[in-house]
Amino acid sequence: MRYHQTFVLLLSSIVVSSLTVGTGLPTRASSRDASIGKWIDAIRAVGHQGAGHEAAQKALQNLHRCGPDALVPILKGIRGANPLAANWLLNAFEVIADREVRGGRGLPADELERFLLDRDNAPRARRIAFEWLAKVDPSVIDRLIPGMLLDPSPEFRRDAVARLMADADRLRGQDQLDRAVALYRKALTGATDQKQVEALVKRLKELGQKVDLQRHFGFIVDWQIIGPFDNTDRKGFAAVYPPEKEVNLRASYPGKLGPVRWVPIHTDDPYGIVNIAKSVAPYKGAVMYLTAEFVSRESRPVEFRLGTPNAVKVWLNGKLLFAREEYHRGMFLDQFRVPAQLQAGRNRILIKLCQNEQTEPWAQRYEFQFRVCDPSGLAVLSAERDGAASSP
Structure with missing residues (x-):
């Protein structure tokens, strides 16, 4: 009889565990994720005329106390947010990131890199992810920027164009003019910043090249x-x-x-x-x-x-x-x-x-x-x- 009761209790425990997994009942981690999502939503709902400010302030304080697991969800929340809400979310991100870095615990680098490489994410959020990654791992600059010449973010494109211009300038200084022209033209394909475009046009014209700015x-x-x-x-x-x-x-x-x-x-x-x-x-x-x-x-x-x-x-x-x-x-x-x-x-x-x-x-x-x-x-x-x- 005692053996039967023990078996029933054990079987019940297994059934409850399987139901928890199968039905998605909140575990401690998923409950925490839900809270983070709720706080982000509260900040996204903030209005310029005071609407939702009290709830957003409480949510911001809660996010400030979160760990690195909140960083990517916060960045994702910036997409489609109004400017005020986006600023608050960026503040939450930077408070958490700064605390983690100062404490020597680092950042979830792989997740942040995947986020910034996803071009569907908000350009401003992608940029902040990049800047913090570069603080803890400067190699990301050389690894990622060359592939961003046609990125939808003008800031990333400016960085990529600047690198190509610098490389072309070095080649020009070494009298490798054909290679320099090729790099200047490649840089031009991603350039929309007026000052960069004018600098590229000047260099190309000095090398006898024509540029159709109307078409560009x-x-x-x-x-x-x-x-x-x-x-x-x-x-x-x-x-x-x-x-x-x-x-x-x-x-x-x-x-x-x-x-x-x-x-x-x-x-x-x-x-x-x-x-x-x-x-x-x-x-x-x-x-x-x-x-x-x-x-x-x-x-x-x-x-x-x-x-x-x-x-x-x-x-x-x-x-x-x-x-x-x-x-x-x-x-x-x-x-x-x-x-x-x-x-x-x-x-x-x-x-x-x-x-x-x-x-x-x-x-x-x-x-x-x-x-x-x-x-x-x-x-x-x-x-x-x-x-x-x-x-x-």
Whole structure:
């Protein structure tokens, strides 16, 4: 009888253990993981107007007390988080990482490296993982950066470009010019930072090489333009003129100074600047429309990046994507970044560019530049243009 009771107890213990494993009932470790996830979610829910701050502060304090097992989940939580929440999560990561390193316990290097090599993770989180890994193991710089020339993170690309430029400079100093040119051109394929691009172009030109900056950045340089329409007293920005209702390149409409029709306009400017004041006329109190067709081989997300000192609206396939009524606040590369979704095949881009009536010398610029790129800044070319032979 005693033997039977012992056997039953042992069998019950085995059954309970198997049920715990089979049904996923929380063990101590999984319970801890769930708590970490809950604290991360509380921080991700924090708002700019005070919403969720108290819960987020408590969650942050709890994360600060966690061990290295929380580091990668914290980094994963940064993806899609608002800027405030992302900053709080980065703070939690750095507090834990600093404590572990100072205590001589190290970091979960393999997990962090897998995380940073996954290009789907948030660039900012990948970068912080890289920087902490480099602190404890500087060899990761030489091991990983050379493979990041086309990484979606601009920071990693800048590092990779800088290394190639340094290698090319050494080869140039050794009079190995062909090899230097090859490395400069390779570096250029991943360069989107304007200063790096300009430095590479300078070196290549010194070695007798040509660089097509328009193509490199993905500037649209051929447009159809129509106008001027009336922008007296800035009324034109809100006004709906015929090109906003339909883009009919054969049509003619009443304009501010008489009938207007679509005409082609091209720019040779290396940075794709279309100067309406010089190429058409220095109109004042005017609205001009420009349109271009962009052919995409597939449906895909892109960014429209534009710069202008004038009031502007941008449509894609009839949908308004961007509007900014501001005049003469300066202009620079990638001044405005507009997420867009290209459809497979032909896409119609329409720009409305408004000039006011100011007469000061600094208020005479009537121009813009417009490029299409992926979210990391690498050029996306229209399929028709991409097929054309051109040097990079």
